[in-house]
Amino acid sequence: MTKIFTNQGGFLELYSLTISDIRELLKRKEISVIDVVNAVYRRIDAVEDRIKAFITITKEKSLEMAESAQKNINNDNAYLCGVPLAIKDNICTKGILTTCGSKILYNFIPPYESTVTSRLTENGYVLIGKTNLDEFAMGSSTENSGFHTTKNPWDLERIPGGSSGGSAAAVAADECIAALGSDTGGSIRQPAALSGVVGFKTTYGRVSRYGLIAFASSLDQIGPITKNVRDSAILLNVISGHDELDSTSAPLTVSDYTRVLGQDIKGMKIGVPGEYFIEGMDKEVEKAVRDALKKLESLGAIPVEISLPHTGYAVATYYVLATSEASSNLARYDGVRYGLRIEGKDLMEMYMNTRSQGFGAEVKRRIMIGTYALSSGYYEAYYRKAQQVRTLIKKDFEDAFKEVDVILTPTSPTATFKIGEKTAEPLQMYISDIFTISVNLAGVPAISIPCGFTSNNLPIGLQLIGSHFDEESILKVAYAYEQSTEWHKRKPIL
Amino acid sequence: MKISGKEIEHIATLARLYLQEEEKDLFGSQLSSILDYMDKLNELDTGDIEPTSHVLTLNNVMRADFLVDSIARQEALMNAPSRTEKFYRVPKIIE
Numbered sequence: 245m246t247k248i249f250t251n252q253g254g255f256l257e258l259y260s261l262t263i264s265d266i267r268e269l270l271k272r273k274e275i276s277v278i279d280v281v282n283a284v285y286r287r288i289d290a291v292e293d294r295i296k297a298f299i300t301i302t303k304e305k306s307l308e309m310a311e312s313a314q315k316n317i318n319n320d321n322a323y324l325c326g327v328p329l330a331i332k333d334n335i336c337t338k339g340i341l342t343t344c345g346s347k348i349l350y351n352f353i354p355p356y357e358s359t360v361t362s363r364l365t366e367n368g369y370v371l372i373g374k375t376n377l378d379e380f381a382m383g384s385s386t387e388n389s390g391f392h393t394t395k396n397p398w399d400l401e402r403i404p405g406g407s408s409g410g411s412a413a414a415v416a417a418d419e420c421i422a423a424l425g426s427d428t429g430g431s432i433r434q435p436a437a438l439s440g441v442v443g444f445k446t447t448y449g450r451v452s453r454y455g456l457i458a459f460a461s462s463l464d465q466i467g468p469i470t471k472n473v474r475d476s477a478i479l480l481n482v483i484s485g486h487d488e489l490d491s492t493s494a495p496l497t498v499s500d501y502t503r504v505l506g507q508d509i510k511g512m513k514i515g516v517p518g519e520y521f522i523e524g525m526d527k528e529v530e531k532a533v534r535d536a537l538k539k540l541e542s543l544g545a546i547p548v549e550i551s552l553p554h555t556g557y558a559v560a561t562y563y564v565l566a567t568s569e570a571s572s573n574l575a576r577y578d579g580v581r582y583g584l585r586i587e588g589k590d591l592m593e594m595y596m597n598t599r600s601q602g603f604g605a606e607v608k609r610r611i612m613i614g615t616y617a618l619s620s621g622y623y624e625a626y627y628r629k630a631q632q633v634r635t636l637i638k639k640d641f642e643d644a645f646k647e648v649d650v651i652l653t654p655t656s657p658t659a660t661f662k663i664g665e666k667t668a669e670p671l672q673m674y675i676s677d678i679f680t681i682s683v684n685l686a687g688v689p690a691i692s693i694p695c696g697f698t699s700n701n702l703p704i705g706l707q708l709i710g711s712h713f714d715e716e717s718i719l720k721v722a723y724a725y726e727q728s729t730e731w732h733k734r735k736p737i738l
Numbered sequence: 739m740k741i742s743g744k745e746i747e748h749i750a751t752l753a754r755l756y757l758q759e760e761e762k763d764l765f766g767s768q769l770s771s772i773l774d775y776m777d778k779l780n781e782l783d784t785g786d787i788e789p790t791s792h793v794l795t796l797n798n799v800m801r802a803d804f805l806v807d808s809i810a811r812q813e814a815l816m817n818a819p820s821r822t823e824k825f826y827r828v829p830k831i832i833e
Contacts, residue, residue, distance in 0.1 A: 355813040449794050462792055491799045560776045580826050585819035591829045600756040608755055612765055613772060615753040629779050631789030638790055670768055687793030
């Protein structure tokens with residue numbers, strides 16, 4: 245059995261369902277795990293040639309995991325038992341190729357499992373494959389991948405966003421039920437917005453980074469990319485919480501995030517920062533976001549005009565800090581312990597050959613910027629200065645959250661753009677992250693959910709930002725909005 | 739701020755990268771415009787503001803000093819581009 249009849253008389257393919265749907269059907273024994281997995285693979289066979297969301301597809305492993313999930317099907321505590329998920333290829337999976345989208349790790353097989361995938365495994369998930377990303381998660385389009393560019397399921401001539409573009413496209417194209425991504429400056433939320441799905445970046449420290457290949461360690465967070473808000477809450481339940489293997493993970497208890505779904509949002513204060521509604525932003529995006537605010541108002545929320553005065557400095561701050569941290573983190577790729585090695589006449593030449601041939605242009609560019617910013621004589625002017633501005637940006641948010649419960653903004657100033665449109669001018673690409681970057685600098689949590697479509701039928705994303713460790717308020721508002729709209733139910737025609 | 743060719747070469751060496759001639763030119767001009775953009779931060783007076791290196795208040799994390807299982811040597815060496823028995827193999831560094 246592969247199709248589920250709905251009470252409207254139509255039918256749904258299993259691959260198009262959500263985590264909660266699948267769990268329900270599995271528990272009621274209406275379907276088996278292998279039905280779901282087979283349905284997902286049929287879908288992959290039908291569309292992956294066009295989407296190219298994956299770097300590695302792990303069919304053999306999927307069948308193995310499906311079999312063990314089926315045995316465990318009655319275990320109510322296994323939240324993801326039998327649910328096919330895709331994992332961004334910068335998250336280490338033991339014994340399974342993990343490339344980080346880079347030729348320098350073209351053959352890297354991790355000898356250990358990341359904490360997030362360990363927790364998914366304990367909960368019975370089925371791994372479908374490892375998804376494409378901009379090399380080392382540096383980019384906003386997947387065009388910097390060392391392997392290929394992923395296509396946006398809504399328009400195959402456009403990018404899916406990035407860096408978690410493979411995960412977002414795989415979810416949007418129903419090539420998996422949900423996925424994990426990682427977000428350093430918007431890499432979960434921006435591709436979720438551009439691909440018409442839900443993406444959640446948690447508070448820094450909420451989710452363990454153990455086994456996430458480091459880009460900028462003070463900013464990186466792993467999070468879910470899903471078809472709806474409930475699935476996001478379910479995945480957060482599984483991956484959140486303290487981990488002794490990550491000394492930056494927060495030693496706080498985590499509540500059941502699904503509990504707040506459906507709670508009344510009457511009287512909640514929604515902050516609207518003037519700095520996020522700027523000259524030159526796409527009119528259709530602005531209208532969709534303003535309409536979303538009206539919708540929330542009609543549900544009883546109270547809009548409050550606020551100011552985040554240092555917003556205009558976020559992109560510059562981010563590119564100093566992220567490139568500095570990256571130049572340090574990426575020093576480990578030297579051809580000695582793993583990955584690519586290009587021999588040379590001595591050790592130095594081997595390092596230089598390996599790195600020059602292994603890294604792509606954007607990664608080299610960022611290593612160069614970071615090395616410059618940290619080099620002797622410039623440290624105070626760039627790195628320390630940026631850390632001070634980071635304090636101001638963080639304080640903007642702390643002040644705002646004294647007055648409001650969540651902050652509402654667009655996720656991205658435009659809908660998805662054409663492949664090749666922004667590759668020539670790196671700064672233009674960097675500025676496309678303008679609405680997501682401050683959130684990472686401040687370390688606060690934020691979601692992107694679908695809030696409309698352009699006249700070209702391209703998805704638009706709404707960002708809701710919460711205060712430190714207040715994922716609940718975000719989920720509550722996001723769910724209330726989603727339940728009163730139909731955007732999340734639209735699917736691309738493939 | 740214009741970054742000279744010589745400076746680009748110096749940074750590339752620090753970063754252990756060889757750059758082709760055309761890469762040097764391209765990165766030189768791109769880095770110059772990115773750094774100009776970053777100079778925007780100097781509009782702000784940050785004299786006595788504490789720098790943020792980490793958003794959460796972190797303390798040293800201590801634990802008891804006891805032995806736990808770790809990755810076996812052979813497993814850890816599995817990804818090595820070159821190895822001999824228990825060791826990573828690298829080009830000779832002592833003449």
